[in-house]
Amino acid sequence: MDQGKTSAPRTVVVVGATSEVGAQVASVLTGQGHAVRGVARGLGVALDDAAALASAFSGADSAYVMIPFDVTAPDLHRFEDEVSGRLATAIRTSGVRRVVLLSGLNAHLRMGTSLGAARMEERLEALGLDELVFLRASFFMENFARGMGFVEQAASGVFATPFRGDLPMPLIATRDVGQRAAALLGSEHFPAGRVVELHGGGYHPFEKVTEILGKAIGKAVSYHAAPFADARAGMIAGGLSASFADALGETAASFNKGERWALEAPSPDNATPTTFEAWARDFARSRGAA
Template sequence: MQKHIVVTGATGNIGSRLAHELLRRGHRVTAVARSAAHLEALRQAGAEVRPGQLSDVAFLSEVLRSADAAFLMLPPNVTAPDNLAYQDDLGQAVTEAVRAAGLPQAVNLSSIAADLPAGTGPIVGVHRQEQRLNAIEGLRVVHLRPAYFMENFLPNIGLILGMGINGSATRPEVAFPMIATQDIADRAAALLDGPELPAGHTAQLLLGPRNYSMQEATALLGAAVGRPELPYVPFSYEQARQGMVGAGLSESMADLYIEMTQTLNAEKAMVHEVRTPDNTTPTTLEQFAQQVFAPAYQAAAGAAQPVA
C-alpha cells in the first residue's frame, strides 16, 4: 500500500538513503531540508521537495498535514551557543507542528542512552524530545536509539593526514557499539513501509554488528587507507575540548561532547546494552572502512596535494 511519508533531514546520511529507499518501495515521499539545491537529487529521483526550516511551525505543520507518517529528527547544530537550548527550541517547534497537523505515525531519530535524563551530553536533548513526542495524544511513535555512528570517524581524516594519528578523549580500550548510518535508514524504511506502528510510544535500540574499541577501530580504518600502523592517541579532556573549539564547535557543544565521553569512559552508559538479533545490524566497521571511509580519505588526500 502506497503511503505519503515525510522525511525530515532528507539531505543527511540517514534521511537521504531513507527517502531513496521509500521511493524505491513505491511510496510518495516529501523530502524536507533547509537547502533547495541539496534537495535537487531527491527531486530528480521522484520526491516532492519542500525546502524550509523545521523551526517554522506553520511551514512544518502544513507539510505534515496530509502525511500518513513521517521520519522526524533534530538536525545537529554544533555551533549553537547553547546546544541543549537549541535542541529544546527546535524540538518544541517540531512537536507543535506534529500536534497541529494531526500526524498519526512517526519514526523519531533518537540515540542510545536516551533513556537517561542527564549525564550524556548532547543525548539529553533527544531524551527530552522523546518525552515531548510521547505526550502527543494519539501519535504512534517509534524512537530509534542507534549507537555511535561510524561516520563520526570521518572528521578525523584531517587529523590522520595532518599528524599521522587518530585520537580522541575516549579511552583506547573501552569497547562500545558502533553503527553505520545506512543501517539506521534501512530500519526506519522497514518500519515506515510496514503496517501500522505499535500503538503509543516504543523504542528500538540499534547496536551495529558488535562492539569496537577506539584502538581496534583505528587499526581497521588505518588498514583500509594503507596505513596499517596508524596509532590511536588518547587526548586529555582539555586537549580534546581545545581541538573541538579550534575546529569551529561552540564551547557549549564541546562541553557536551566531553560530558558524553566521560560517561562512556566510566562505562556508565552505551557499553552494557544487551545485544539481541533484532538490535544487531549488518554493516561491519571493516565494510564501512572500505566503502565509505577509504574513498573519503582518498578524496581528501587528493585535494591536499599541491597542484603542479
C-alpha cells in the same frame, strides 16, 4: 514486526531528508511507492520556519523525525528544545499518527549529545500518538569520516579523541539506520513497544577502530585518548561552540566511566548488517585510497 511486508502507500514527512540517514529513509520509501515530503533547508523547508513545517506536515500520516546538531550553537540544548518544540507542534496540529524518532542508544541517561533526543522523546510521548517508536541508534561509523576528522588526524600518525581507547563502542552505519527507520515507517504492522535499539554491526574499542581504519586508508595510525581539556580546546579552535564541546565531553565522560549505554544485551534483533571493517573498506574506496 514483519518488516518485509509494507503497508498501502503512505504520505511520509522525512526531517533531515538531505542528511545521511534521512536521505536513505527517503530513498527506500520512495522506492516502495510512498509519497515523501522532505524537510531540509536545501529543500525550502527549514526547521526554524514554523509555517513551512506546518505545510510539510499537513495531510501527512507518518513522519521520520530527528533533532539535528548545530555544532556552532551558543547554547546547544536551547537550540534543540526550540527545534523539538516546532516539530512537536507540527505533528500535533497535522494529525500525523505514525512517528519514528531517531534517538541515541544512551538517551535514557538524559545527558550530553543525546539530551536533545531524550527531551524530544518526552514531547512525543505526551502527544498520545497511535504509533510511535524511539529508534535509539549507537555511535555512527560516519562520525570518524566527518566530525572527528580521522583522515586529517591520520596525517600526523595519531588519532585523538576524549574517548577511552580500550572500551568497546557499539558502531552503526547510517545506511543501516535509514533502512530500519524506513522499514518501520512503511510496515503494515507497527511494533507495540516504544524503544527500538540498534547496536549496529559490532562493538570495537577506539584503538581497534583506529587500526582498522588506518589500514583501510593505507596509514599507520595510533590512538590517543586525549584529556578532555585538550580535546575541548581543539574543538573550539576548530570552530565548534563551547556548548557543543561540553555536551560531547559529557558523553565521553559517561562512556569512559563505563555507564550502561544500552538497555538490552546485544542480539540479532538489535544488530545491523554493516560491519566496521566493511564500512572502512567502502570509505577507503570512496577516497580512492584502496
